[in-house]
Amino acid sequence: MENNIGFRIIPRSQRPDLQLIEQFRNVVTPHLSDNMNRIFASCSQLKPYHAGGRLVGTALTVKTRPGDNLMIHKAIEMALPGEVIVVDGDGDLTNSLIGEIMTRLAEQKGVAGFVLNGAIRDSGAIAGRNFPVYARGITHRGPYKDGPGEINVPVSIGGMIVNPGDIIVGDEDGLVAVPVQHAELILGKARQMQQIEDKIIATLEQGENINRDWIDEFLKQKGCQLNDTNAMN
């Protein structure tokens, strides 16, 4: 078939192991992002609009013409249970890309949630339910349904590159995309970080001190003039 770049649907590649994806429910985005050197995270303008609950699943990506949701409708039809529909609408907020009906349709199909570099509408209804929806803004102005767009291509979501099949994790702090080939390693490191932080928090809860010597050591190393910081002038 003739190549029609900008208006095409690319076949899905193999999906990662579902058990591996499920394990991402137990880690938080700060630990995932720290262990990918704070690079693979979306900007803070993309926020959760649903009532609550984490987003975990594999990316079914959509690149759409700003303000047009034809290819998002197609993605809902194509989606497999557990997929996250990740839409690059170029960050445009002129027209919404989805609303309550599309979220309900997607949820019925077992879609894990939406991530939209664009706007939503019916935000009151979305805010009243736990189906995960991350977006950049809200407008009542409705979408066009004309195309073009692409499905299953790399997209950019608030500065974060998402490849089809990436593991998407969203919580109150935002969104990260974990490349599947590094998923096990990153998961392990995030768990280790959680254990270290759990210990620090337990120590603080017991009213005990934690070692803070590193601060002065580092300041000295940087050449900071410390004097006696406990002395009064």
Ligand SMILES: O=C([O-])CC(=O)C(=O)O
């Ligand atoms: O009209 C649309 O395509 C978007 C919308 O409001 C809905 O899904 O409820």
Ligand SMILES: [Mg+2]
């Ligand atoms: Mg609607």
